[in-house]
Amino acid sequence: MKKIPRFLTVFLAYSVLTILNGAPDLVPMPKVYKETGQVFQIDGNNVFTEKGNRQGEIAVDELQKKTAELGGAALKGGEIKDISAPGIYILTVKNEKAGDFKKKYQLEITDENPGIQGYVIKVTNEQAVVIGSDSVGALYGAMTLRQMMKKQDGKIIVSSCDVRDWPDFKFRSSMSYARGISQLAFGEKTREEQVAAYKAGVDMMLHFKMNVIFDYTFSRINVWDFDANWKSLASEVNKYALERGIYPSNYDTTAITNSTKDKLTDELKNWKCVKESRHGKMSFHCWSADKMQKEKIEKAADFYKECNFGIVFIHPVDGGAIEDPEMWSHRCPECRKLWKDGERWKATVHQLNMWADIFRKKAPGVILESPIYPYNAVYSNRERFPNVSRELWKQNSIDFWTNVNRELDPSVLTGSWMSARDAMDKYRTCWKGRAMDFNDHYPIDAGIFSTYYRYIITNFYGNPGDMYLSRGTTVYGSWLTLIDCCEFSWNTLSPGNEEFKGLFYDPEKDHTQPDVIMNDWLPMACRNFYGEKVGNLIVKMYQSGIQPYYIVEPGRALERANKSRRKPMADMDPNNVSKKSEAASIAPDIIDNPARMAFQVKAAEKSMQALEEAWKHYNTMNKYQKKLFIYYYKRMPELYAIARANYADRVAGELQKDGMFDAAAAVLENALKNLKADSEKAQAVKTQIKDEQDIMAPDKLKFGTIPKLSEIKKMIESRLADAKVILKPRRPGRFVNIAVYDGTGAKGTIEFFSQFKNVKAEIISSLNLSVLDKYDCVFIMKTTKISRNDFFNNLRRYVVEGGGGVLIEHDLIGGERGLFGQTNPFPEVCKSGAKRKDGRKVQTVLEHPIFNGLSKGTVMDLMYVDWIVPVAGEDGSVIVADAVGDAVVVAGTVGSGKAVFSGTISVSSIGGGYDAEEKCLYGLNAAIAEGAVEWFAGVKLEKK
Ligand SMILES: [Zn+2]
Known part of the structure; x- marks a missing residue:
C-alpha cells in the first residue's frame, strides 16, 4: 500500500487551504476543487440519473430537498436522451452516457480511479455532471454538489468547477445508534415519528459522508434477546442506512453466552472455562465448546442478517494483559487438552474461523472484525513490559499476532486503538496484508467540540479495507466532533493534521486549538450543520472552549483527563495486572485552580450570547436541528450560573486560606446576588422554550448531571458560614x-x-x-x-x-x-x-x-x-x-x-x-x- 511521504504533508495541506479560499463550505474538503469562473443555475433545471440505481435516486431526492429548503423551483426529472441537454447528471462510471461525458469533458475516471466511493464533478454554465467510480461515489459527489448550492439574487446556483475526490478511509467516523441517533427520537411518540427521527440522523450522516453506525446493543447482552419491536425498528433504519452507503455495525463477543448475576443457570454457575464479570453482567467463554459456540454464532448471524447489519465486531475476552491474555491460564481442562499454554493463537484461529465460515453461509456480505487480544499496538514495544520475560512478551504479542494472521480467514479484520506510528508499524508488520480497524481512545471529553481527530493521519496506511472509527458512545450534541473525525478520516491531510504521539485527549488544547480547525473549519461545518444563519452565530459557542463536564463535576472531569496523562496506554484491563506494565507519564497532571474556572465563566458567557443571537433565527432550522440547538440553549444559562458560583467559591477558598475572611465573605455575598439573577435568567429561558423539544432529560449532559441551582446556593452559603468559623480543639460530648x-x-x-x-x-x-x-x-x-x-x-x-x-x-x-x-x-x-x-x-x-x-x-x-x-x-x-x-x-x-x-x-x-x-x-x-x-x-x- 502506498505511504504518503512526510514532506508532502505540509505542501498538500497548504494547497487545500489555498484552493478553498473563497470556495463554498465543503465538509469534508474534497481532494481537488478548482473553480472555472462561471455559474450554473440549479432551480428549475433538469436532473438525470440512471434507471434503477438506488443511490442515484437518493441523490436526486436529496438535491430536490435542498432546492426546496433554499426556496427554489423543483428540479425536473426524466430519462437521459443525449448528453447535450442542460441539467444535473448523476452517473456511475460504468454507464454508457458517463463514457460520453468522459470524452466530452476529458474526465479521468474509472472504477479504480479515484476508486471506491470516489467521484469527479464537472460543472459548466449549462451542466453539472457527477460521475462516481461506484454508485456510492456518485451519491457522495451529489452530496458535495448539495453543499455547493447557494442562493444568490433569488436563484440557486453553484460555481462552475472541477472536483476530484475520494476518501482515505473507506469506513470512517462511527455514530452511536443507542446513544446518538436515538437522541433525535427523544420525545417522539408514534412509531412513524420515531422512524422519521432516526432516518433524519442517517441523512445528517450522509450529508457529511460519515458511514458507520455502531453501538446498537449494550455490551454483554445476547442479541437474540431483543424483542420484535426493537428488531423491526433497527432493521428499517439499517436498510435505510445501507442504501446510503452507511454500514450499521455492532459489538458482539466471542462469549458463548451472557447473563446477569441473578439469572445464572446451574450450568453457568459451574462454568469451567473463562468467565468475565463487569457492571453486574457476566460473559462465559470457552474455546473448545464447539457445539455451543456454533449455535451462538448461527443465532448471531441470523440476527445480524435479519436486522440488516453491515459490520460485526467480535470482542475476545477482555482482560489479562500481556501476562495472561484473555485469562488463558483459567481455561478449562478440555481447552487445556487441545492447546498448550503457548498455543492460544490456535484457539483464536479456531474460534474466529468458525465465525467467518458461518457468516459466509448465513450472512454473506457482513464484514467481520475482531480486536484480537491483545488489541493495543503498544504491546509491540518490548520496553513497556520490563516485568515480564522477553519470551512471554514475544509469545503473547508479536508471535501470537503473526501466527493468527497466517491461519485466520483473510476476510476478518483486526482492530486496535490508534497509536504512535512506530508502534503501529511494528504491529502492522505482524498483520501483513490484513485490513485493520483503528479506534480512538474512547475519550471522556469535557467539552462540546474537540479537535483530537487531527491525529488520524498517523495511522493511515492506504489499505482500502481499513477503518477509522470514533468510539465516543455518548453523543448528545457532539455531532461536530464526529464530523471532524470524518473530515480527517476522509482527508487525512486536512489543515490542522498532526502527528500522534500518545496522548489522545488533552482538555488544555483540544477544545481551543489548532486555529485552522477552530477558526477556518468550524464555521464551515456549523453553517453546513445548522444552516447559514444559525451556523454563523452558534459557531462562537463551539469556539469558546466551554467544558460543561468540568463546570458541573470538576474533580471527576480532571481525574479522567489526568488518568490518561499519567498512563499513556489506555486501559486494556482496568482491573488487572497490566498496571505493572506502564511507561512513564506522558504529561503532567492538570492542576485545578480558580483561573481554570474563570476561563469557563467567560466561555459560558460567550456561548450564552451566541445562542441568544442564534435563537432569533430558530425558525430557519428543521425539527432535528432545532432539537440539538435546544439541548444547548436550555442548559447554557445554568452552566453559566454554576461556573460563576464555582469560581467565586474557589476565589473565596483561596482568600480564606490566606486569612482574608472579610474579603472572602464579600466575594461570596456577591456570588449569592449573582446566582439569584442567573437563576432567574435560567428560569426565563426554560419558560420561553417550554414547548420545544430536547434530545434528553433537562438535567442530563453528555457527561455528568447539572445540579439544581438551589444546591449551588447551599454550597455558597456554607462557604460563607466558614468565614465565621473559629477553629479550636473540641472535646467530645456524650457521643x-x-x-x-x-x-x-x-x-x-x-x-x-x-x-x-x-x-x-x-x-x-x-x-x-x-x-x-x-x-x-x-x-x-x-x-x-x-x-x-x-x-x-x-x-x-x-x-x-x-x-x-x-x-x-x-x-x-x-x-x-x-x-x-x-x-x-x-x-x-x-x-x-x-x-x-x-x-x-x-x-x-x-x-x-x-x-x-x-x-x-x-x-x-x-x-x-x-x-x-x-x-x-x-x-x-x-x-x-x-x-x-x-x-x-x-x-x-x-x-x-x-x-x-x-x-x-x-x-x-x-x-x-x-x-x-x-x-x-x-x-x-x-x-x-x-x-x-x-x-x-x-x-x-x-x-x-
Ligand atoms: Zn474451555
Whole structure:
C-alpha cells in the first residue's frame, strides 16, 4: 500500500487551504476543487440519473430537498436522451452516457480511479455532471454538489468547477445508534415519528459522508434477546442506512453466552472455562465448546442478517494483559487438552474461523472484525513490559499476532486503538496484508467540540479495507466532533493534521486549538450543520472552549483527563495486572485552580450570547436541528450560573486560606446576588422554550448531571458560614460525632459504627469548615468529588487548628492514580502512596494506641484484594504491614490533631476478585476504624 511521504504533508495541506479560499463550505474538503469562473443555475433545471440505481435516486431526492429548503423551483426529472441537454447528471462510471461525458469533458475516471466511493464533478454554465467510480461515489459527489448550492439574487446556483475526490478511509467516523441517533427520537411518540427521527440522523450522516453506525446493543447482552419491536425498528433504519452507503455495525463477543448475576443457570454457575464479570453482567467463554459456540454464532448471524447489519465486531475476552491474555491460564481442562499454554493463537484461529465460515453461509456480505487480544499496538514495544520475560512478551504479542494472521480467514479484520506510528508499524508488520480497524481512545471529553481527530493521519496506511472509527458512545450534541473525525478520516491531510504521539485527549488544547480547525473549519461545518444563519452565530459557542463536564463535576472531569496523562496506554484491563506494565507519564497532571474556572465563566458567557443571537433565527432550522440547538440553549444559562458560583467559591477558598475572611465573605455575598439573577435568567429561558423539544432529560449532559441551582446556593452559603468559623480543639460530648465523606465504602462504615451506643456517624458531602467543625473526626473514603481547596486547606486546618482526627483511605493517600496524584494534605505523616499491592493477610507491626492493647504481630484480613502502600513521613509511623514489611496503615499527629492513612479500601471483594460490594466493615478495616476513632477522640467506644 502506498505511504504518503512526510514532506508532502505540509505542501498538500497548504494547497487545500489555498484552493478553498473563497470556495463554498465543503465538509469534508474534497481532494481537488478548482473553480472555472462561471455559474450554473440549479432551480428549475433538469436532473438525470440512471434507471434503477438506488443511490442515484437518493441523490436526486436529496438535491430536490435542498432546492426546496433554499426556496427554489423543483428540479425536473426524466430519462437521459443525449448528453447535450442542460441539467444535473448523476452517473456511475460504468454507464454508457458517463463514457460520453468522459470524452466530452476529458474526465479521468474509472472504477479504480479515484476508486471506491470516489467521484469527479464537472460543472459548466449549462451542466453539472457527477460521475462516481461506484454508485456510492456518485451519491457522495451529489452530496458535495448539495453543499455547493447557494442562493444568490433569488436563484440557486453553484460555481462552475472541477472536483476530484475520494476518501482515505473507506469506513470512517462511527455514530452511536443507542446513544446518538436515538437522541433525535427523544420525545417522539408514534412509531412513524420515531422512524422519521432516526432516518433524519442517517441523512445528517450522509450529508457529511460519515458511514458507520455502531453501538446498537449494550455490551454483554445476547442479541437474540431483543424483542420484535426493537428488531423491526433497527432493521428499517439499517436498510435505510445501507442504501446510503452507511454500514450499521455492532459489538458482539466471542462469549458463548451472557447473563446477569441473578439469572445464572446451574450450568453457568459451574462454568469451567473463562468467565468475565463487569457492571453486574457476566460473559462465559470457552474455546473448545464447539457445539455451543456454533449455535451462538448461527443465532448471531441470523440476527445480524435479519436486522440488516453491515459490520460485526467480535470482542475476545477482555482482560489479562500481556501476562495472561484473555485469562488463558483459567481455561478449562478440555481447552487445556487441545492447546498448550503457548498455543492460544490456535484457539483464536479456531474460534474466529468458525465465525467467518458461518457468516459466509448465513450472512454473506457482513464484514467481520475482531480486536484480537491483545488489541493495543503498544504491546509491540518490548520496553513497556520490563516485568515480564522477553519470551512471554514475544509469545503473547508479536508471535501470537503473526501466527493468527497466517491461519485466520483473510476476510476478518483486526482492530486496535490508534497509536504512535512506530508502534503501529511494528504491529502492522505482524498483520501483513490484513485490513485493520483503528479506534480512538474512547475519550471522556469535557467539552462540546474537540479537535483530537487531527491525529488520524498517523495511522493511515492506504489499505482500502481499513477503518477509522470514533468510539465516543455518548453523543448528545457532539455531532461536530464526529464530523471532524470524518473530515480527517476522509482527508487525512486536512489543515490542522498532526502527528500522534500518545496522548489522545488533552482538555488544555483540544477544545481551543489548532486555529485552522477552530477558526477556518468550524464555521464551515456549523453553517453546513445548522444552516447559514444559525451556523454563523452558534459557531462562537463551539469556539469558546466551554467544558460543561468540568463546570458541573470538576474533580471527576480532571481525574479522567489526568488518568490518561499519567498512563499513556489506555486501559486494556482496568482491573488487572497490566498496571505493572506502564511507561512513564506522558504529561503532567492538570492542576485545578480558580483561573481554570474563570476561563469557563467567560466561555459560558460567550456561548450564552451566541445562542441568544442564534435563537432569533430558530425558525430557519428543521425539527432535528432545532432539537440539538435546544439541548444547548436550555442548559447554557445554568452552566453559566454554576461556573460563576464555582469560581467565586474557589476565589473565596483561596482568600480564606490566606486569612482574608472579610474579603472572602464579600466575594461570596456577591456570588449569592449573582446566582439569584442567573437563576432567574435560567428560569426565563426554560419558560420561553417550554414547548420545544430536547434530545434528553433537562438535567442530563453528555457527561455528568447539572445540579439544581438551589444546591449551588447551599454550597455558597456554607462557604460563607466558614468565614465565621473559629477553629479550636473540641472535646467530645456524650457521643463521638463521626463524619464519613461520601465515597466507596461509606455505607459499610456507617453500618459498622451503628453498632456502638456512644457514636453518631453520618455521611457528608462537603468539607467546608462549618461542616467539619461539627464532628470529632472525619473519614475520607475514595471519591473524585472533593475539591483541591477543601482537601488541602480545609481538611488541614480542621486537623492542625481544630484538633480533629482524619482517616484517609486508598488512593487519596497520594496514590499515583489518586485524584490529586502523589500528594495529600499531611505529608509529615504520610509522604505519598507508592505502589499498589495485591494481598489480604496483614499484621500489626507496632504497639499503638489505635490497637487498644492488641499485640504486635496480630494477623488480620483486608476486606479488599489490594491496597496502596503508604510511605511514612517524618512524623508518621507504619502501624500495619504485610509479611514482607510493605506498609498498609500509617498514623501520626499533626498540630493539635491526628491523621491516619490507610491504603486499603473498605469494600468487600466478591469471591476474592476485583469486583466488590459494600459491606459492614470487618477484619483490619473494622479494627482500624474503631481504633482510630478511639485514638482521635480519647473515648472508648461501647457496643450496643
Ligand atoms: Zn474451555
